[in-house]
Amino acid sequence: MTDAADADAVIVGAGPNGLVAANILADAGWRVLVLEAQPAPGGAVRSDRGVHPDFVHDLFSAFHPLAVASPAIAALGLHEHGLRWSHAPAVLAHPLPGGRCAVVRRGTEATATGLERSFGAADADAWRRLAALWDRLDPHFVDALLKPFPPVRTGLALAARLKPSEALRLARFLTLPVRRLGEEEFTGPDAGAAMLLAGCALHADLHPEAPPSTVFGWLLAMLGEQHGWPAPVGGAGALTDALVRRLESRGGAVRCGTRVASVVVRRGTALGVVTADGDPVRARKAVLADVAAPALYGGLVSWDDLPPALRGDMRRFQWDLATFKVDWALDGPIPWEASETAEAGTVHLAAGMDELSDHAVQVASGRVPAKPFVMLGQMTTADPTRSPAGTESVWAYTHVPRRIREDLGEGGRVTGSWDESEAEAFAARVEAQVERFAPGWTSRIVGRRILTPPVLESMNENLVDGALNGGTAAIHQQLFFRPVPGTGGPGTPVKRLFLASASAHPGGGVHGACGANAARAALRAQRLRLPSR
Template sequence: MTERAAPDAVVIGAGPNGLVAANVLADAGWRVLVLEAADHPGGAVRSDRGVHPDYVNDLFSSFYPLAAASPVLRALDLERFGLTWSHAPAVLAHPLPDGRCAVLHRDQDRTAASLDALAPGDGEAYLRLLARWDRLAPDLLGALLTPFPPLRHGVPLLARLRSAGGLRLLRMLTLPARRLGEEEFTGPGGPLLLTGCGLHADLFPETPGSGAFGWLLVMLGQRHGWPVPAGGAGRLTDALVRRLTARGGDVRCGTPVARVVVRHGRAVGVRTADGEPVPARRAVLADVPAPALYGGLVGWQDLPARLRADMRRFEWDYPTFKVDWALSRPIPWTAPAAGTAGTVHLADGVDHLTRHSADLATGTLPARPSAVLGQMTTADPGRSPAGTEAAWVYTHLPRGMADDGLRETMTERLEAVVERFAPGFRDTIVGRRVLAPADLQRLNANLVLGALNGGTAAVHQQLAFRPVPGAARPRTPVAGLYLASASAHPGGGVHGAPGANAARAALRAARLSRTRLSHERRPAWPSAPS
C-alpha cells in the first residue's frame, strides 16, 4: 500500500470499541481501516445458530444496559442502520429457594412492590436509592464514560453530590455490596439485586465499591432496562459495521496484526501476520488487551522501563464458564415471576454469593456455584420457535483453572443449580454448547483465559490505575498510538467509551499538530517602520 493510499487511521480489532472508534474517526472525515483477526467482526458481540439450527444464541455478551444508557452509542444513532432493541417483560429476577422472588421491573412502582412483598418498607427504601440516582445520573454517566479525570462532567457532578448528600453519598459509593444492602434494606430482595449485580464484574460482596457497581446496574435496569438486539447480539455489530462503511470506512476480517510499526517514537502503521505493511498517516488505535499491546504488538524496546514493571502487576478478571442451551419449552421455575425476566440470578442468598467468591479467591472449583442465566427468547421472541427458549448460564472460575476435566463437572454443577430452582429443567434441553475459558479465548483472542472485562474491575485497577497507574487516558508512550479496548478506562461492558475516548484523543492530537505546523509556517510579523 502506498503512503498516498494509506488510511488516516488503522484500528486493530473489530470489537465494539474498535468499531466505535472507527465510526467516530470516520465522522470527522478520516479514512479508516479496521483490521480484525477473526473471520467475523464483533469481538464479544456476536451470535450464531451453533447450538441448534432453529435457535439464535449469543456467543458472549447478551444484555446491554450500558449500551442503552451510553451517550457514545446513542450519538451514533444505530437504529438508522438496522438496530432494534428488545426487552423482556421484566429486567432481572432473583428467585429464592422457597419460591419467593425479587424482581426488577422497568416500572419503579412494580419493583418497589416486589421488594415490599419480601419485607414491608423495602419498596420505599428502594425508591430512595432511585431518587439519589436520578439526581446524579446525567453527570455521573458522563464522568464514568469519558477520560479520567472527567474534566467536563467533574465539576457539575461534585455540585450534584453535595446537593444529594455530600460525604454521606460518597461513603455509600465506597461500600461493599453486602454492607450497602444491610444498611438500606431489612429483607433479602434489595440486597440480592444489588449484590448479584455487583458480581457481574469480578467484585465480591465484601469488596469496597461493589455496592456502587451493583447500584449502577440496578438503576440502569430501572431507567433503561437491560435490552437485547432483536435477532441476536450480532445485529449490534452489523449496525456498527454498516454505519462505518456508509461513511467510507473499511473492515478487513481474517487479518491478524503482528506488530505496530514504530519509527522515532511514533506509530506509523502496522504489519499483518502474513507480512503485509499497512501504513497509517495519522494514528493507530488498538482494541486489544493492554498485555497484548505492551510487550506484544509494541516491543519493550519502544516503551519505558517503568511500564514494563507496571504491566507485571496487571491483573485479569476471573475466567468465565458458559453453557448455551436450546430448550423445548420455557424454564419451569418454582417462582413463576422468574419466567418473565430476561436475566435471572441464581444463588440461595448473599452468603451463597460470598461462599462462591471465597472459592474463587482460594483457587477452589465451586461445588455449588452461583450463576447468571439469560432467557433470550423471553427477551426477544424471534430467537427460537414459539413455545421454546434459547438460554444460557455462566459462572466464574478461579484464575488458572485448567479446562481439562472441568467441562463435564461444571456443566453438571451449573445445570444442577438451575434444576434446584426449576425442577424438570433438564428434561427441556434439546441442544447444548459448553464454552470453557479456553473456548472463549479461541473464539475471541481478547478474552484471555476467559476474562471478559479486559482486566479486573477492582479499585486498584480502575480510574487513574487502569490499566496501570498514570495511564488512564487513551494516549500511550508511543506517539500516534492509542489504547481503545476494555483494558482502558472506564473498562468492560458494551458502551463504546474506550473506543470513543481513543478516537477523540487522536483527533485532538491531529488538531494540535496542525496548529503547531500553522504557527511554524506563519511568516514573521513585519517590524514597525523606523
C-alpha cells in the same frame, strides 16, 4: 515504512470499542481501516446458530443496558442502520429458596411494589431512596463514569447538584461493599433487594465484601429500571452489523481474517502496522488498538519502544476472572418454582449472600465452587425472534479460577485442563444450580454447547481465559490506575498510538466509551500537532 495500503487511522480489532472509534473518526472525515483477526467482526458481540439450527445464541454478551445508556453509542443513530432493541417483560430476577423472588422491572414503582409484596415495606422504601439518588444524579453520573479520568465538566455538574455534606455521603456510599449496604439500608444482606444488587456486582470480579461492589450493583440495577436490559433483535450480532454498516456508509472498511503482528514505531511515533502475512499498512494520523493491554505492551509494541517502568507495571496487571458458559436450546420454557422468574431476561441464581460470598472467595483463591453463582439469560423471553414459539434459547455463565488449586465439587474432577470430561462435569454442576430453582428443567434440553475458558479465548483473544472485562474491576486497577498507574485514559507512551479496549478506563461493558475516548484523543492530538516546517 513502505506501505501496501494506507489509511488515516488503522484500528486493530473490530470489537464494539474498535467499531465505535472507527465511526467517530470516519465522521470526522478520516479514512479508516479496521483490521480483525477473526473471520467475522464483533469481538464479544456476536451470535450464531451453533447449538441448534432453529435457535439463535449470543456467543458472549447478550443484554446491553450500557449500550443504550452510552452517549457514544446513542450519538451514532444505529436505528438508522437496522438496529432494533427488544425487552423481556421484566429486567432481572433473583429467585430465593421458598418460592420468593426479587425482580427489577422498568420503573422504580414497579420494582418497589414487587419488593414490598415479597419482602416488606421497609425494603421497598429503601429501594425507592436508592432510585431517588440515581434520579438526582442522572445523567451526569453515567457520563462521568464513561469519560476519561478525571471527568472535570461532568464532575462539576454532579457537584452542583449536591451540598458538601451530601457529596461526602455520596462518596461513602460509592465505596460501600454491597453486603454492608444490605445491612445498613435493607432488612439484612439476604433481603431480596440486597441480593439483586449483589448479583449485579458479581457481573464484575467483585465479591460482596469488596469496595466498590455497591456502585457496580447499583449502576446495573438502576440502568435496568431506567433503560431496561435490552437485547438486539435477532441476536447480539445485529449490534455489530449496524456498527459496520454505518462505518461502511461513511467510507470506512473492516478487513477480517487479518491478524496484526506488530505496530511500527519510529522515534517514539506509531507509523502503522504490519500484518501476520507481512503486509505493511501505513497509518497517516493514528493507530488505535482495541486489544488487551498485555497484548499491546510487549506484544504488538516491542519493549524496546516503551519506557522501562511500564514493563514493571504490566507485570502487576491483573486479569479479571475466567468464565465458563453453557448454551441450551429448550423445547419449552424453564419451569421456575418462583413464577415471576419466567418474566425476566436475566436470572441470578444463588440462595443467599453467604453463597455469593463463598463463590467469590473460592474463585479468587483458586478453588472451583461446588455451588457456583450462575447468571442465566432467557433470550426468547427477551426477543421472540431467537427461537420457535413455545421454546427458549438459554445461556448461563459463571466465573471460575484462572489457575485452579482445588475443586470443591463432588469427586473433585476439575483441574483446569478443561478437556471434554472436565467440561461435562462442570456443566452438570451449572445445570444442578438451575435445578435447585427449577426442578425438572433439564428434561426440556434439545441442544447444548459448552464454552470453556480456553474455547472462549480461542474465539476472541481479548477474552484471555474467558476474562470478560479487560482486567479486574477492583479499585486498584480502575480510574487513573487503569491499565497501569498514571493513565486513566487512552493515551500510551507512543505518540499517535491509543489504547481503545476495555483494558483502558472505564473498563468492561458494551458501551463503546473506551473506543470513543481513544478516537477523541486521536482527533485532539491531530488538532494540537504543530505544522511541519
